[in-house]
Amino acid sequence: MSQFDYIKEIAKYGLENNQEELLKVLNDLVTYSKQTKKTNFAIQLQSILKEGIRNKAHSGLSVVGSQKHLLREEDNDVKDFIIEKLTSDYNFDNLVISSDIKTELRYFVSEHQNLEMLQGFDLPVSNKILFHGASGCGKTLASYVMAGELDKIMIVISLGAIVSSKLGETSKNLAKIFRRAASEECVIFLDEFDSLGKMRDTNQDHAEMKRVVNTILQLFDYLPQKSIIIAATNSVEAIDPALMRRFDLKVEFNIPSKDQIKELIQKTLKSGVFTLDKKVSLKKLIELSEGLSFYTIQRTLLTAIKRSLLNQSMTDKPKITIIDSLLWQNLIKVEQENQH
Numbered sequence: 495m496s497q498f499d500y501i502k503e504i505a506k507y508g509l510e511n512n513q514e515e516l517l518k519v520l521n522d523l524v525t526y527s528k529q530t531k532k533t534n535f536a537i538q539l540q541s542i543l544k545e546g547i548r549n550k551a552h553s554g555l556s557v558v559g560s561q562k563h564l565l566r567e568e569d570n571d572v573k574d575f576i577i578e579k580l581t582s583d584y585n586f587d588n589l590v591i592s593s594d595i596k597t598e599l600r601y602f603v604s605e606h607q608n609l610e611m612l613q614g615f616d617l618p619v620s621n622k623i624l625f626h627g628a629s630g631c632g633k634t635l636a637s638y639v640m641a642g643e644l645d646k647i648m649i650v651i652s653l654g655a656i657v658s659s660k661l662g663e664t665s666k667n668l669a670k671i672f673r674r675a676a677s678e679e680c681v682i683f684l685d686e687f688d689s690l691g692k693m694r695d696t697n698q699d700h701a702e703m704k705r706v707v708n709t710i711l712q713l714f715d716y717l718p719q720k721s722i723i724i725a726a727t728n729s730v731e732a733i734d735p736a737l738m739r740r741f742d743l744k745v746e747f748n749i750p751s752k753d754q755i756k757e758l759i760q761k762t763l764k765s766g767v768f769t770l771d772k773k774v775s776l777k778k779l780i781e782l783s784e785g786l787s788f789y790t791i792q793r794t795l796l797t798a799i800k801r802s803l804l805n806q807s808m809t810d811k812p813k814i815t816i817i818d819s820l821l822w823q824n825l826i827k828v829e830q831e832n833q834h
């Protein structure tokens with residue numbers, strides 16, 4: 495449709511007093527104007543529309559084409575960047591982490607459980623966390639744990655996809671996502687947070703990146719306290735210092751210590767459902783695993799558990815759940831060799 499076609503339709507529905515169709519055409523015209531880069535016109539028209547709808551709602555007249563229509567349109571735009579929307583059953587027991595960090599995370603949750611009380615004293619509530627550090631050491635898992643503990647819906651956003659979207663649209667798309675999050679009081683999980691810094695290295699222009707960083711700063715600063723941002727990255731050095739400062743809590747995830755490996759093993763063995771045989775000592779297995787990520791250690795152990803079960807009688811559910819430690823040791827050794 496051309497601009498004239500829109501005008502014709504607007505005239506038609508306006509004179510027919512067909513509010514519903516009129517609103518639809520006007521909304522289509524907003525979209526069309528955005529596509530044809532008449533951004534200013536699109537914004538102006540959109541605000542006229544919103545204003546009109548608001549006035550109608552207040553005047554007590556029946557509302558045709560409610561505000562929902564506009565919100566729904568926006569939802570569709572945002573959908574491309576949302577990887578998942580989920581609820582989480584994870585809790586602190588699922589995460590192996592130092593007790594200091596666990597305490598910090600528990601306080602964060604507690605702040606939100608006691609939000610009204612704190613706000614009653616005019617105290618600011620922390621709502622932005624950065625998880626950084628080695629791959630496979632629990633950043634994503636910790637985000638699920640936080641969503642589970644906070645009992646909030648989590649929206650997983652791929653910043654990579656937003657940043658590589660059409661030049662000049664990054665800021666706009668970010669603003670949409672934040673608006674959406676604010677309206678739902680959820681946890682926004684911004685994975686690959688370093689993608690913003692990486693724009694500098696790609697052929698995207700520098701001014702655009704500055705604009706995006708500024709947008710994020712503003713969005714962070716005006717984020718309602720009930721909405722929570724968790725950002726994750728494994729290259730923290732790529733993040734703009736001004737952005738770094740905005741986080742209330744920064745947590746580094748490292749490869750596990752010996753004690754943490756032991757705890758991970760116990761959790762993976764489901765606290766006694768499976769037991770390792772004594773062919774290789776636990777101490778030796780832990781030492782051999784040092785330097786590997788939580789993920790790799792857990793994965794090799796899970797493989798050893800499955801293979802031990804499969805090597806036993808295939809009939810019924812095996813009654814003996816003894817795990818072949820030698821088999822696991824070999825899997826660990828392969829991983830260690832792969833690393834070097």
Ligand SMILES: Nc1ncnc2c1ncn2[C@@H]1O[C@H](COP(=O)(O)OP(=O)(O)OP(=O)(O)O)[C@@H](O)[C@H]1O
Binds near residue numbers: 591630633634790792
């Ligand atoms: N600290 C941990 N405690 C318990 N399990 C862990 C921990 N870290 C990792 N795992 C296990 O490894 C899996 C992968 O970890 P996760 O996805 O959280 O890593 P990540 O830090 O987000 O890595 P990446 O940087 O590659 O995204 C988890 O689902 C979990 O099973």
Ligand SMILES: [Mg+2]
Binds near residue numbers: 685726
């Ligand atoms: Mg991750």
